[in-house]
Structure formats: structure tokens, C-alpha cells
Amino acid sequence: MMTPSITHPIGDFIRANVPIPELAYLINAIICIVAICTVAFGAAMVLVYMERKVCAHVQCRLGPMRLGPHGCIQTVADTIKLFFKEVYAPNGADKFLFYLAPMVLLTAPFMCLSMIPFDHNLQVADISVGIPLIIAVNGFGILGILLGGWASNNKYSLLGSLRSGAQMISYEISYAMILLFVVMMSGSCSLQEITLSQSGNLFDWWIFKAPGIGFLAFLMFLISSTAELNRAPFDIAEAEQELTGGYHTEYNGLAFAMFYLAEYINLVTTSAIATVCFLGGYLPLSFGYAPVDHVLAIVPGFIWFFGKVFAMIWVYMMLRWTFVRPRVDQLMGLEWKFLLPVNLLLLALGAVFISLGWIVP
Amino acid sequence: MTLLSDALFSDVMFYLVAAVMIGTAIATIMAKNLLQSAVFLIFSFVGTAILYLMLHAEFMAMAQIMVYAGGVIIFVIFTILLTSHLGESALHIKLPRTFIALMISLAFLWVMVRFVVLTPDLNVATPTATSGYASLSSFALRLLSTGPEGFVIPFEIISLLLLVTLVCAITIARKFKGEE
Structure with a gap:
């Protein structure tokens, strides 16, 4: 032991x-x-x-x-x-839950970070149930937001947290399904093995390796993870114009810093998961042309990894400042009437492609 | 040189986790606020997941966190938030009811202990499964195999049942045109 x-x-x-x-x-x-x-x-x-x-x-x-x-x-x-800054709870708030909520929220991103392979040997825990654990701990994020919103004893907070909870529960289904799609293609739940299943050149990354559906899956991941992160354009949870600040309206000082921190660490972990699942993780970029590939392979894996992660983060940021925020009902309609059926179709298509031998895991 | 043997370490860890589980379980019942009860229940579930991990049942632990801590409790909290007026009045329980509840739980405890004691080879059997028996891949292979070790028919029946439930839920929730 x-x-x-x-x-x-x-x-x-x-x-x-x-x-x-x-x-x-x-x-x-x-x-x-x-x-x-x-x-x-x-x-x-x-x-x-x-x-x-x-x-x-x-x-x-x-x-x-x-x-x-x-x-x-x-x-x-x-x-x-x-x-x-001084940390204080508003009058009439449930003190226990008020201070517990940000801590619960922070557990999920830290647990995800501990499973991410930054390089061949830079990984805290390479467990065989990596993807299920990521899906499982995502629930704690929702929990922290719900508890924080309720414990603040503020109507705006409660409304914001309920909106955000409903949104995250819905989009978590798509998020989990895309991860399962990657698991099906690579034949493993361990993040290290998923990375290694993409070794080869650029076109062996899952975004290109699965003809057509890989790129579609990547787009789906981008949409559902943006919603899962509560980032704009899907930031109805803290829409400033409507809810003053959403679930963290009443938080200040370190307690607010924890909410803020969780948001940004979640951005890192989600980008890292996207990198591992679709962009070849820490594997260096290679074009299948030996002279260039050997030069690119000199750069250590973790620099490639962080390069890809920050490229993904840049994509998320550009998304944030480009698109407009949908209404609550439009957001729910998008998930349940569009993303979920398309994801089910993607899973079925992936199975067909594998059975026909078009994708070699 | 080792200060703690493996067996002692796992024993200590077991009692630590068990103490946390019992403590949070008691707190679940004692908490005045319904939402606080739900939060303590989560900690109890996470403790159960840790116990599963210590028994090398990885997938059971994941399922425990995913289904109970991540799914059921979130819906319980949602239901509490949407239905009740929290913090306005704590739950009042009268004394006879407390007495009956105590009697029932004591009787249940007695039955459980009796059954556990009756288990053959309780003292000699190893508490953990053989390594890899409950891992994700062997679990999945057993679930889908048609041999004597396989569970393919129950698996398919359960998936059919879940599909029926989903269709039923959609049918109930569906709004027809003109009905608002």
C-alpha cells in the first residue's frame, strides 16, 4: 500500500x-x-x-x-x-456552507490536473480509470456553485447558481459523450495511453486520424466544454447585466479568489484534456518529413504540451470575445435538441468506422 | 527499515475512513438544515468510494462518485432548492417517532451483524480481490462476454430498461402543440 x-x-x-x-x-x-x-x-x-x-x-x-x-x-x-481583503459572510448566510462551497469547487480541477500527462514521465497519477474519474469529479464543480449560490442568502446568487447548475448538468452529458468517443477510438481510459495512441505524425492525432468525425468531435468538445466552463458565450450563470455577478456575488477576498482560481484552473484542465484527447498531448508536432521532424522532436514534450494548451486557451478566449450570449431557453435547446443527438450519432458513427477498419486504434 | 507494515497501514487507513463515514452519516441525520444533510451525505458517499478503492474495486469507486456524489445528490439538492423554504423552519420530529426509528435501526444493525458473523472464512479470507479482477478492462470484458463468467444478458436487459425509462420520461415531459 x-x-x-x-x-x-x-x-x-x-x-x-x-x-x-x-x-x-x-x-x-x-x-x-x-x-x-x-x-x-x-x-x-x-x-x-x-x-x-x-x-x-x-x-x-x-x-x-x-x-x-x-x-x-x-x-x-x-x-x-x-x-x-477581509473575508466575511453576509448577514443571514449559512456560514458553514458559505465557506465550504469554494473548497468543494476547487477539488475538481485539482483532481483533474493530477491525472494529466505533461510529459512521458511528468504525471502525478496514471490511473486506468482516468476518463471516468474526470467525468465523476466534474459533479463537484456543479455542487460548489449550487451550494455557494444558496448559502449566500441572495436572490441573484440563487438564481445564478440554479441557472448554472442546470446548464452544467445538461452540457456534462455531451462533454462525457465526447470523452467516451475518444475512449472508444483509442481503446483506453488512461490519459497516458490515449496520448500514446496518437504517436506518429500530425495526421495521427485524433482530430485528423478519424476521417471527418474527429474534427466534428473536436468542435462538439469545444462547444460543450465552453458551456461546462461557464465561460462566455455560455455565461448566463453570471450574466452581469441580469444577475449582477451570479453565484459569487456575495463572495469577497480569498473566498472570491478561490472561485476565480477554480474558473481559470478549469480552463487549463479543459484545454489540457482537449490537448490530450485530440491534439496529441505532449507528442511533438511532426509532418512525416524526417529532417524537420528530428528538429521539432528536440523540443521537450512539456513545452509542446503547454504550447498546445495555451493555443487551446487562446481559442477559448477568442470565442469568449467574439460570440454573443444565447438566452437560457436557446442554450438548453442547443444542448438537448442538437448536441445530444449529434453526439449519439457520432458515437454510432465511430463504432461503424472502427468495425469497417477505417480507424485503427 | 519500515515503521509501519502494509497491513497496519491499511488497517489504520480503514479505521480513519470508517470514522469519517460514520461521523458524516451521523451529521447527515443530526443536521437541522436539509441542505446541510445532503452535503454531509456526499462526504459519506466519497468515504464509501475510498473504501472501494482500498478494496481494489476501482470501477465501483468511480461509479459511486459518478452516480451518487455527482448525480443523485445534485438532483437531491436541486429538488431541495426548488421546493422547500430552507432555513425557515427546521424539521420537527416527535419523540415516539425517534424511539421507533431507533428500534428499527438497532434491529437492522443486529440482523446485519449476525449475517456478517455467519459468513464462512471471515477470519482467513483476504479482504481484497485478486489484483486486476475488478479493473476497468476485465470488468468490461466480463460484462460483455457470453461465457459462464459473462453478464451479457443482464447487461442488455438493463440497457433496454433504461431506454424504456428515457422514452417514458420524454413522453411525460413532452408538450403538444396548443397545450401550454
């Missing part, structure tokens, strides 16, 4: 060099936690800055420019400000 079944070079090195197994176990655990937190907080800081800059340039503005060159210290200042 003390030695995990997964062998890992860094873990093995510590287990071999620390005399007491319990201490080695503890050190390994601490390394894992520190690594995940570094990725999560670091990415969130970068993303806040990136979002403001992308937003500004889309709207022909400059964005933050004062603090540091091109305003790059602005996020640090904002974070420090959030840390020093």
Missing part, C-alpha cells in the same frame, strides 16, 4: 535514495502537491493577464500597461490585494 503500483522515475529515485519508506512516501506526496499547485497557481496568474490582454486587443485597447513592462506585474498586484 505504501508503494504505488505505478513506477515513476522521480518517485523511484527518491524511494531508492531515502532510507525510510514512509519518509520517501511523504516526500513523493509533497513533490506531487507542490508540482500541481505550481502549475495551477502559475497558470491562473498568467491566464488572468492573458485574458485581459486578449480582451483588450480584441476591443482595440491596450489593456493593463502601467505596472511593469506591458503591465505584466498587474496580476501580482491584484493577487496581493485579494489576499489582504
